[in-house]
Amino acid sequence: MRHAEGAARLSAAELYNARLGLWLLIVSEAALFSAFVAARYLIVGTARPPELNQALGWTITVVLLLGSLTAYRAEACIAHGGRAGFLRNTLWTLLLATVFLVGVVVEWVEAFHFFPPSTRYGTIFFSLTGLHGLHVLSGAVLLLGVYLHGRRGRYGPEDYWPVEGVVKYWHFVDVAWVFIYPTLYLVG
Amino acid sequence: MRRQGLPDKLALGARVFGALAVLTAVEWFAAGWPGALLWLTLVAVGKVALIAEYFMHYSQLTRQED
Numbered sequence: 001m002r003h004a005e006g007a008a009r010l011s012a013a014e015l016y017n018a019r020l021g022l023w024l025l026i027v028s029e030a031a032l033f034s035a036f037v038a039a040r041y042l043i044v045g046t047a048r049p050p051e052l053n054q055a056l057g058w059t060i061t062v063v064l065l066l067g068s069l070t071a072y073r074a075e076a077c078i079a080h081g082g083r084a085g086f087l088r089n090t091l092w093t094l095l096l097a098t099v100f101l102v103g104v105v106v107e108w109v110e111a112f113h114f115f116p117p118s119t120r121y122g123t124i125f126f127s128l129t130g131l132h133g134l135h136v137l138s139g140a141v142l143l144l145g146v147y148l149h150g151r152r153g154r155y156g157p158e159d160y161w162p163v164e165g166v167v168k169y170w171h172f173v174d175v176a177w178v179f180i181y182p183t184l185y186l187v188g
Numbered sequence: 189m190r191r192q193g194l195p196d197k198l199a200l201g202a203r204v205f206g207a208l209a210v211l212t213a214v215e216w217f218a219a220g221w222p223g224a225l226l227w228l229t230l231v232a233v234g235k236v237a238l239i240a241e242y243f244m245h246y247s248q249l250t251r252q253e254d
């Protein structure tokens with residue numbers, strides 16, 4: 001049952017179902033990423049090219065972790081009616097997402113030179129970072145959406161499920177990278 | 189359960205981020221340890237547990253209200 005005011009204000013049961021549905025999506029996405037990670041060990045074992053840019057890999061990992069913190073802060077702010085804090089932290093998250101994607105592009109340029117997609121490690125590297133990069137991009141688009149709605153005063157302490165959903169998805173993108181980073185950069 | 193205020197939540201987020209940063213540093217060194225794959229997996233699972241519990245509020249699914 002919807003409440004009278006606020007188009008997206010959900011009842012407790014609706015909110016629970018929305019959360020459960022999102023978690024099921026996240027679990028299915030995790031299965032997809034798991035298959036890609038498993039393929040790394042199946043195809044190239046634990047081998048790792050020495051040309052990998054370790055400094056860049058570590059930097060974009062920290063950038064993504066910072067993005068999780070700012071996304072968490074954005075959700076916490078809107079849950080307490082802090083619209084300015086929500087907008088500020090969402091903007092920071094968007095900025096960090098952009099920095100991450102730029103980092104991936106730089107890494108791709110280097111990777112094309114040292115281990116192009118036609119090589120076995122290149123296949124794994126470009127597949128994993130490409131799949132993850134698309135998720136970062138889609139997460140950033142969703143964050144931009146809630147930012148723009150938030151600027152128009154769309155969300156409040158009792159009505160912020162879209163923000164919560166997008167932020168949960170954003171954290172999942174971070175969770176995926178938690179496994180991808182050691183798989184590509186550290187193992188071997 | 190006492191409902192957390194915004195300052196409490198923000199402080200909790202900072203502490204979780206600190207723990208994630210420490211684990212990321214540990215990960216860097218663990219790559220050189222014997223049995224690195226096991227250590228890296230354990231660190232990754234620890235990081236995911238922190239994110240799932242504190243940032244994604246996984247336990248909301250088993251609680252009536254949050």
